[in-house]
Amino acid sequence: MSNKHVPLKARKVSFAWEDTPLHWVPGDPFTTHTINVLHLLLPAGERWFVHVYQQVLPYIRDERLREDVIGFIGQEAMHSRAHDEVLPHLRDQGLDPTLADGRAGFRDFHRRGRQGLLPSTGAITRSIPGYLSRAYHPSRECSTEQAVAYLATSPAAVAASAAVKPQEGAA
Known part of the structure; x- marks a missing residue:
C-alpha cells in the first residue's frame, strides 16, 4: 500500500432517489431493508464525529493533522446529510424510516450472510477484536489513496458529478 498522503476533502454528494425502486436489491427485500437501516443508524454517528472533532480542533498544532481533521469533519457532515436525503424517499415508498416495530430475526441476518449478501456472522465476530486492538489502524x-480513487470513479460519484455539471453551467 502507498504511504502517499492524500488530503481529505469533502465532496458534495447528492443522489436522485425518485427512480429507485422500493426493493433495489432485485428479488431480496430483506437485504434491501437491512442496508437501508444504515441510512437510519449512520448519520447519528457521523454527526457525533463532527461534534467531537470540532471540539478538539483548537488543540491541534500539527498543520497536516489539522487539515486532515478539517477534511474529515467536512466528509462526515456530508455523509450524514447524504444519508438523511434518502429518508423522504423511503417515506414516499410507504415505509416508516424508524427503528421501531421490526420483525427481522438473527436467522434472517445469518442466512443472508451465508448467501454473501450481508457480512456473515462469523466474519463480523472475527473482525471485532481487530478493530478494538490498540494497534489497529x-x-x-x-x-x-485507494479509497479516494474508488470514490472518484464509483457509480454514485459518476452520477453525482453528471448531475452537478448542468447546475454549474447555469450559475
Missing part, C-alpha cells in the same frame, strides 16, 4: 484495510 484503518490503513490495514486499504490506503486513503
Whole structure:
C-alpha cells in the first residue's frame, strides 16, 4: 500500500432517489431493508464525529493533522446529510424510516450472510477484536489513496458529478 498522503476533502454528494425502486436489491427485500437501516443508524454517528472533532480542533498544532481533521469533519457532515436525503424517499415508498416495530430475526441476518449478501456472522465476530486492538489502524484495510480513487470513479460519484455539471453551467 502507498504511504502517499492524500488530503481529505469533502465532496458534495447528492443522489436522485425518485427512480429507485422500493426493493433495489432485485428479488431480496430483506437485504434491501437491512442496508437501508444504515441510512437510519449512520448519520447519528457521523454527526457525533463532527461534534467531537470540532471540539478538539483548537488543540491541534500539527498543520497536516489539522487539515486532515478539517477534511474529515467536512466528509462526515456530508455523509450524514447524504444519508438523511434518502429518508423522504423511503417515506414516499410507504415505509416508516424508524427503528421501531421490526420483525427481522438473527436467522434472517445469518442466512443472508451465508448467501454473501450481508457480512456473515462469523466474519463480523472475527473482525471485532481487530478493530478494538490498540494497534489497529484503518490503513490495514486499504490506503486513503485507494479509497479516494474508488470514490472518484464509483457509480454514485459518476452520477453525482453528471448531475452537478448542468447546475454549474447555469450559475
